Amino acid sequence: MAHQREKYVCAFHLKFRFFLFGYLLILAFGLESCKEKENPEVELYKGPIEEVHDVQLFYSEAGKLRVEVKTPLQYRYANENKVFPDTVNINFFDPTGSQVVTTLRSDSGHFDNAQNLYIVKGHVIVVNKQEQRRLTTPELSWNPTTKKVFTEEDVSIKNLLTGSYTNGKGLDANQDFSYMSIRRPYGIFDVDPGMQ
Template identity: 35%
Template sequence: MKALKIISLLLIISACGNTDKEIDDLKPYEGPMNMIEGMDLYRSESATLKVRLVTPKLVEYVNGNREFPDGLYMEFFDESGKMTTTLKANEAIYFKEEDHWRGRGNVVIKNIENQQELTTEELFWKPSEERMFTEKFVTIKLPDQVLYGKGLEAKQDFSEYTILQPEGEFYIDE
């Protein structure tokens, strides 16, 4: 009788244990680690303001990626502390491993000094290469004209750019 109780107990315990397949199926957690709401972040170098980032929500993941699901607004400043450029997007993601950003949904960059404005639905930014690019349709507003086209390669400060497939009418200096 005692042996029957021990065998029954061992069967119950072994039935509750994990199988090797269940253990192999377990994956490390890859979800959100932190969430910040109502963030207004300032970044400076040598006591000079360089970037201001405002977002309603920031989600940080285990792998280092950062997601801004409700959009973001950024201001960039020169060495004298004067704002030079602004960037707005309806949503954005920073991919840590590749060290690049992707903005989506009504992406607008304004170069205040040159009175230029870029709008597109998706834009990538690689800080290490100091460049921006997209394959989507772009509109660039200048003080005296508007340029359209598909695809863009540009310096990150928007001081130089190339529309890959321009469309419309253009002014040509002779």
């Protein structure tokens, strides 16, 4: 009788273990299914929100035209940055707003809204018609608030009347390029014989 009792107890323990294991397994799956499903991270769109063709931007002061920007294509982004992937042409006007005194041409450009800065790049050529000078550089930045133009890049300024060149690294200028200062000039310079 003791032997049958032991068999019964062993069978009971074995059935209880299977029952307990099955119960815990069902409970684990049940809890897993109750767990909130994590939403996959949604990647925000970072591309342009607006595309504009044949762009003409005008800047004026006191009713006088100061600057005109032309480009065939502009992309505007959610942060108000703008990209000009094609040629950028800029005309700077005299104080009356009636005559173009300086022209600028570049391969591309963009506007950094956070810094209020226009940056043009690639074969930048600036011609000051009044001073008869041509500036070439790979990149220029213009701040419409301070009306200053600058670069850290190499620059070359050619006097269109004499054919002489001034080269250097870095430049500061006012927006119509009537004043230009090369930060670190280098190269061979022509000296006016009357200044000796």
